[in-house]
Amino acid sequence: MPKMVTRFQPLGRGTSTRTGASLLDLAREVDVSVESICGGTGKCGKCRVLAATGAKHLSPVNESENAALTAEEIGMGVRLACQARVVVEGDIVVDIPELSRRGHHRLLASGIEPEIELAPAVGKILLRIPPATLSDIRADDDRLLELLHSEAAVTANIAQGVHQLLPNAVRESSWEATVTLFRGEELIRIDPGDTTGSLLGVAVDIGTTKVVAYLVDLVTGGVVGTESQPNPQIPFGEDVMSRITYATRNRDGLMKLNEAVVGSVNSLIARCCAGAGKDPTDVLEVVIVGNTAMHHIFFGITPQHLAQAPYAPAVRTSLTVDPGHLGVDIYPFGKVSSLPNIAGFVGADAIAVLLSSGLYQDDEIGMMIDIGTNTEIIAGNRERLIACSCASGPAFEGAHIKHGMRAASGAIERVWIDVGTNDVHLRTVDDAPARGICGSGIVDALSEMFRSGILSDSGKMLPSDWSDRVREGVDGKREFVLASAAEAEAAVDLTITQNDVQEIQLAKAAIFTGVSTLMTKLGIACSDLKRVYAAGAFGTYVDATSAITIGMYPDIPPEHIRFVGNAAGSGARMALKSTKIRDLADRLSKRVEYIELAGEKDFQAEFAKAMFLPHRDADRFPSVMRQRPAEKR
Amino acid sequence: MPKMVTRFQPLGRGTSTRTGASLLDLAREVDVSVESICGGTGKCGKCRVLAATGAKHLSPVNESENAALTAEEIGMGVRLACQARVVVEGDIVVDIPELSRRGHHRLLASGIEPEIELAPAVGKILLRIPPATLSDIRADDDRLLELLHSEAAVTANIAQGVHQLLPNAVRESSWEATVTLFRGEELIRIDPGDTTGSLLGVAVDIGTTKVVAYLVDLVTGGVVGTESQPNPQIPFGEDVMSRITYATRNRDGLMKLNEAVVGSVNSLIARCCAGAGKDPTDVLEVVIVGNTAMHHIFFGITPQHLAQAPYAPAVRTSLTVDPGHLGVDIYPFGKVSSLPNIAGFVGADAIAVLLSSGLYQDDEIGMMIDIGTNTEIIAGNRERLIACSCASGPAFEGAHIKHGMRAASGAIERVWIDVGTNDVHLRTVDDAPARGICGSGIVDALSEMFRSGILSDSGKMLPSDWSDRVREGVDGKREFVLASAAEAEAAVDLTITQNDVQEIQLAKAAIFTGVSTLMTKLGIACSDLKRVYAAGAFGTYVDATSAITIGMYPDIPPEHIRFVGNAAGSGARMALKSTKIRDLADRLSKRVEYIELAGEKDFQAEFAKAMFLPHRDADRFPSVMRQRPAEKR
Secondary structure: OOOOEEEEEOOOEEEEOOOOOEHHHHHHHOOOOEOOOOOOOOOOOOOEEEEEEOHHHEOOOOHHHHHHOOHHHHHHOEEEOOOOEEOOOOOEEEEOOHHHEOHHHHHHHOOOOOOOOOEOOEEEEEEEOOOOEOOEOOOHHHHHHHHHHHHHOOOOEEOOOHHHOHHHHHHHOOOEEEEEEEOOOEEEEEEEOOOOOOOEEEEEEEOOOEEEEEEEEOOOOOEEEEEEEEOOOHHHOOOHHHHHHHHHHOOOHHHHHHHHHHHHHHHHHHHHHHHHOOOHHHEEEEEEEEOHHHHHHHOOOOOHHHHOOOOOOOOOOOOEEOHHHHOOOOOOOOEEEEOOOOEOOEOHHHHHHHHHHOHHHOOOOEEEEEOOOOEEEEEEOOOOEEEEEEOOOOHHHOOOOOOEOOOOOOEEEEEEEEOOOOEEEEEEHHHOOOOEEOHHHHHHHHHHHHHOOOEOOOOOEOOOOOOOOEEEOOOOOEEEEEEOHHHHOOOOOEEEEHHHHHHHHHHHHHHHHHHHHHHHHHOOOHHHOOEEEEEHHHHHHOOHHHHHHOOOOOOOOHHHEEEEEOHHHHHHHHHHHEHHHHHHHHHHHHHOEEEOHHHOOOHHHHHHHHOOOOOOOHHHOHHHHHHOOHHHO | OOOOEEEEEOOOEEEEOOOOOEHHHHHHHOOOOEOOOOOOOOOOOOOEEEEEEOHHHEOOOOHHHHHHOOHHHHHHOEEEOOOOEEOOOOOEEEEOOHHHEOHHHHHHHOOOOOOOOOEOOEEEEEEEOOOOEOOEOOOHHHHHHHHHHHHHOOOOEEOOOHHHOHHHHHHHOOOEEEEEEEOOOEEEEEEEOOOOOOOEEEEEEEOOOEEEEEEEEOOOOOEEEEEEEEOOOHHHOOOHHHHHHHHHHOOOHHHHHHHHHHHHHHHHHHHHHHHHOOOHHHEEEEEEEEOHHHHHHHOOOOOHHHHOOOOOOOOOOOOEEOHHHHOOOOOOOOEEEEOOOOEOOEOHHHHHHHHHHOHHHOOOOEEEEEOOOOEEEEEEOOOOEEEEEEOOOOHHHOOOOOOEOOOOOOEEEEEEEEOOOOEEEEEEHHHOOOOEEOHHHHHHHHHHHHHOOOEOOOOOEOOOOOOOOEEEOOOOOEEEEEEOHHHHOOOOOEEEEHHHHHHHHHHHHHHHHHHHHHHHHHOOOHHHOOEEEEEHHHHHHOOHHHHHHOOOOOOOOHHHEEEEEOHHHHHHHHHHHEHHHHHHHHHHHHHOEEEOHHHOOOHHHHHHHHOOOOOOOHHHOHHHHHHOOHHHO
16 A cells, blocks of 8 residues: 655645644655744644645644634635644645745745746847858858848848957858847857857846846756845945945945946856856846846946935936946847836836736736835736835844844744733744844734734833733833843843834835825725735745734735745846847836825825824724734724 | 239139230149140140130140140130140130149049038937926936937937936036937937037048048038048058958957057047047047958958958948947947948948949949059949959059159159150159159050050060160160159169069059950940049049050040049048938948959950050050051051
């Protein structure tokens, strides 16, 4: 009799079904990460899974599950993975919904890069050229272009510099040569013999903090190398604004920032190529995305005016330039292209996210939120798209937070408060001893503190009648002990201060003001919003329910939130792989209506209301209010 | 009573009419050069002029004139300037036909650059741009391009690099800026304020021996500076073939030749600009012409294959590249363009000559002959054009000729033998003491030696029954003393050797083989040929009658020969001034049928027959045969 197997979807990993084991135990055995923070006690309700097949082999729904799940969920076969145990050996298939996956698995499994038809800007054609003879004395360029026209119905011109390659390339391999065309009309390369097997491009996402490059085989569409590094502009300024200031105030400031990022792109391309056994001079095109300031600096364009009202970018349209113009070390007559920008603070990266999310083609209304120091939001559907940018600040990156840190090893990334026992449950990155709190952890902390009544709706820390974790901090204001030094095996108590709460309130208010302004412009309520695409690293790791609870995301059913991961990088790859996508990007960038929030007359009032937890107009967050202790509603 | 004036056309210079003076005397007084070599004795017949007004104030036609002129000419008012004297004071207007002008005046007065409508590739538009405000937050590029579209109906894209200028340029002068468009579609420059008054271009003719640059004000069409210098590639090889060899055989050979010519172009542009008080960074475009090898080397393209059958050029089509690509020091986002080539040895310079000659638009059939080491010939009319190239060698530049020299001061440029007196009349450049013989002089010498019976039709020097100038040279072969050391005030006797005769026979045979092949292809005889355009310096200075006499030019009435001077330079200027001309050049270069003489089956036989003076088939030169002493016919 063959072994019975329990398989977890969508990853597809399986293990032997073992009587007595919980689904959470089995998932962990095969390294399938399922959210769980209460220690498998059935209390946090995060480990919802669906027994798609073999439900009969599992223990019956217990009391904890009845408490954590709705009747509807139970009817659909939803279980808590920590509570559902194998009682009879048999084949089981378990679906792990996106919300129950831990961050990096969300990213892996999110399928953020839609399948697209390969139609790269660069293409190769192998030609057998009629040799020059006394009875056919055409010039090499005529000979080649006429053949391209008759054989491939291509009307091309030859790029500058390529004329220099022409006479030897056509003759070197007995008049057999491979030409590379850019957009089917510009002949940018000619190699002797058949080189049609090699067609390489690189997609680059220039983030304010990180630069990522993807080497793509444009014959197969596959990524054959990925490399990243911190943006080397960081020493010139942590955030976009400080870099703009640096570029503007310092002689050669722009040049230095430009050289730093171009150098970074070159080194990433070189590393990708070295890893894949390729030569950078065979990379034919680089497609770049980034926010508008990163875009401008990369192209050597002053970002100065982005920092001053009305924040007009110098360039919206997509660019295509020669590598030599920028000093990018690829095939010298290749191309460096960008996606278009939308506005001064909604850049090519937002267009890339829009592309990979698919929002632009949805029938129903959705919203893309890409949280960073600057948060870009695009709302709408195939009919209409509106965008805005919110100055959300660096709090989610741990800045201005007392024990804030980046999401590195030891950062508290999940917080859950067991109201029954007063216990605070934490999970850290890599399950390492806690060293600080990253963005997703602090959003969880605020959400849990609010849910458990430690925070008032104005964000004021209240003396708790159940927890001694609220105390007076050194600044005389209250603070919440997330983990004492003893608990955390740390040098100091890790706390959330009143000030930290306010920083997050400011950040989330900035974001929600954008969210609500766009909804107002579209004339819709939360209930009309059928999908939120959460982009970027923070958007991928933050708990959607917590984000709703503090009033950062609109109050929609959490399962309507889709994690699109580093969607900017995948949008860049899509653009690299298809000119149709690029043409679409050009159309979208024209079509998206940009709202300058600072120019909205209700902006200040909206922002002030959004400072509340979850919002001054609490009826905008009905699901949150249902969770609050009755006496606090 | 006002002074009576004698005026010479077409120069328009005038002087007081003076009784007793010959027209030749009066012409010389005002520096109007009229051909005359017999010393004003009425014998050489070169100083034909037309008394257009005031013929009655001149002496009656005398015996010399009756001998030199036909009855028809006399009937039309043609006079010999040395014989016609003022007998009565009065206003006189004298027309000097082209053939009677000395070379440099032909060049000045030839009107070789047709008037064309200014339509340069670069154009400027002054824009008043709506400023960016919170209620108009368009990007700078959108703002500019949309304005261009609405104000000037221009759909433009912005050239790479110009984006970098954009944000400051639009703001610097209160949103007033001047944009420069290339071909009405590429925005290559933006300046704050109004700079529409400055629109500069440079036309360059890269000759094998000389590089000439013309700085052109494209607002007025006027040439505001001309500079030339010897081609600095000369040390790498005197002629095209030796430079191709240098480029092919030496590592970095092409690079060195390229750097030499680019450096020369840069220095000429700088000199033109300095002279005109302009800045080279305001030069927006350079249009280059040159033979195919010079063209290829300038663009960094190997000329290697031009030297090997089937002599296919790498590039026929016209090029437009960035100055930075070639290292040309003008406005960095300007353009460097070329006219198209026709074939390996019929280059962009031939197209330029074709443009300025107007042959392409003639109804009647004509022929353009541009003599150099390589001679390009284009024959036809508006219906059909055929071209070929002849390896005529450097003999006309004085090379391989015993006393040959370039047409510098002291070079014998005119020779006339007075058969009556046995006197040899010479004229030297600058009327300086004779130092050697230049191309036009040696063609005259051969023609006169043949006309006077010293040379047989095979080019053999015959013992003369009238002249003791024929003697045995040091090589044991005969030679003709053109000027004894005493006559020439020279160190040695200046002679024409039998070998010199053969060199010229080879050269003229090469040219006439091209001429006759094209006539055969067109199915025409000399009598169908209504015009010959003589291009280039040599073509301007050589005596047309002499060139016909030795069988170099086809036997057509000399007045049908038009001197177009440095037509390559003027064609380049035309192209610089008008894109219509450039488009025409592109069409012409496709339309001209190129004949590779080496591939013609009758080539060797035709060449052998053309070695004779004037030709083995003497009936092809009836006018020449009529001049020969009866016993030699």
